[in-house]
Amino acid sequence: MDGRTLCSLPLHVVAELVRSKTVSPLELVEATLAEIERANPVLNCFISVFAEQAVARGRALTEELAAGSYRGPLHGIPVSLKDNIETAGVLTTGGSAVLAGSVPDRDAGSWANLARSGAVLVGKNNLWELAFGGPHPDYGPTWNPWDTSRTCGGTSSGSASAVAAGLSFASLGTDTGGSARVPASLCGIVALKPTFGLVPGSGVIPVSYSMDHVCPMSRNVRDASLVLSAMTSAPDQSAEGDLTRGLAGITVGVMKLSGEDVVSEDVLSAFRGAMEVLGSEGASLREIELPDLSTAGTAARVVMDAEASDFHRELLRTQPDAIGVVARNRLQAAEFIPATYYVRAQRVRRAMTDEVEKLLTTVDVIALPAVGVTAFQAASDGFGVKGGEGSPLKRIGRFSPLFNLTGHPAVVLPCGIGSDGMPVSLQLVGRFMEDQRLLAIARGYERATDWSSRVPVPAG
C-alpha cells in the first residue's frame, strides 16, 4: 500500500493495521509527514511540523510494539493539535503574532492523555487568531481541501483541513461558539463537542472560561469515539457506547426550522434526506422547537467576548497593534459590554439550558443542520466572503452557539454533497455525559450512508 492510500484510511482501520503489525508506527509517521510536505504548501493547515520528533517517537513506539507492549487503538497513530493547545517544550502560537515565540512548559490535559495512549504529534494546526479572530497575516489562511478557493470556516480551520486531506488521522480542535463543528462541517469531517467539563480544558489558551470545549475531529464517528475515549478521564454515564446497536427505538427531536433559519436548498435537502434515513433505520422522529437561535447567539457572544476580553486585557493594553484587526476589534468592543448584560446573558443561558434539558427528557437526541450553507469562496485574507459583504460569521455560525451555552454534547457528521460539490453536515445533540451514546446514534446514521467515506481529491 502506498503512503497516500495509507493516509487516506480511517484511524480505526490503521489502528488495526498497527495492532496486527501489518504497518508499523514508523511507517505511518513517515507516510503522514510525506503527505504534509506535499499538500501543506497549498492548504496551509499546519503552523509547525515536528518531523524529527515524530520520527523518533514513531520509532520508539514501533520498538515498544515489537517488544509486546500495545497501548491501544492510538498506538503509533499520527495526530495533530490546534495550535492553541499547549505542548511542553513545543511552540504554541495561538495563531497570533503576540505568541509567536511561546513555548509552554506543560502539556494540555487533553493532549497528555492522548500522548499516554500512544498518539504521535506530527504538528500543530493553523487557526483563526486566538480562536477568536480571523486568520492572522503572519500565518495566512487555511484552504479547504475540497476546493482550495473556499473557506474552511473557523476557528479550527487547520485541524479540519488537515484531517479531511489525509494529513493527520485526527486532530484536537476547540469549540467556544462552533469553532470545531463549523470547520468540520465545511470540510466534510466529524467533530464532537463533548459535554462541558468531560474533556480536560487545562492547557488551552482560553477564549471563554465557561464555554470552551476541546474536541476530537476525525474522518468518521468511530474514530471520534476512539479519540474521546483516550482523552477523557470520566465514565460515560449512559454506558451505551456500542456503536453497532442501531437506531431502533431511538426518538429524534427534529428542529422546526423558522424563517430566520436561513439554510440553502442544498443544506435543506440534505437535512431532510438525513431525517428520512434516520426514520428508515427505525428511529422515531418528532418535531421540536428549540430556544431562539438568534438570541442564543447574542447571549453566547456576550459571554464569550466579555470573558475573552478579560483574559486578554493586559495584551490589549500593551500590544494592541500586534493583534489582528478582527480579534482586536472584538476584544476592544467587548470592554464596553455593560456588566448587567453579562449577567443577563448568563440568565438567558440558564433558561435555555433548562429548556434543552427538558426537551431531552422527551427525545434521545436533537437533530438540526450543522451549518446553513456550504463552504463559500473566500477573499484573499481567508476570512471575508469573496466579492461579498457582511460578516462571514453570520453565515456560518447560527446553529452552533446554543450548545456552547448549554454544555450539551453535539456532534457534526457529513450528510450530503451540495450542488457546488462541497460537503453538507448534520448536527446531533445528546444528553449531558452521554457522549458515547450520542456517538452510537450518530454511528447508526453513518453506517446507513456512505457520506463519511467521501474524501476530497488530494491537493498539492
Place this chain on the structure above:
Amino acid sequence: MDQRMAAELGVKLEGYSDATRLRHSRRRLLELQQQLGDLLSSLAQLDRVPLDGVPMAVEYPRPTTSRLPPVTG
C-alpha cells in the same frame, strides 16, 4: 483614540497609554465603532427573554475519575 473620539463613542479608555490612543487611526475607530454598534444593538434581544425567577448560575454535571470505555462497531 483621542478624547474627542472617545467622547463620541461615549466611552473612556482609561489604562491605555497616550501613545496607544494616538495609534488609533480614524479608520480603526470606525471599525471599532461598527463592531461596538453591532454588539450593543444586538443586546436588546436579551431584554425580550422572560427571566422571572431564573438565577444566573448554570450547573453542569461533574465528571468523575475513571476512563470512558472504548467502543466497538
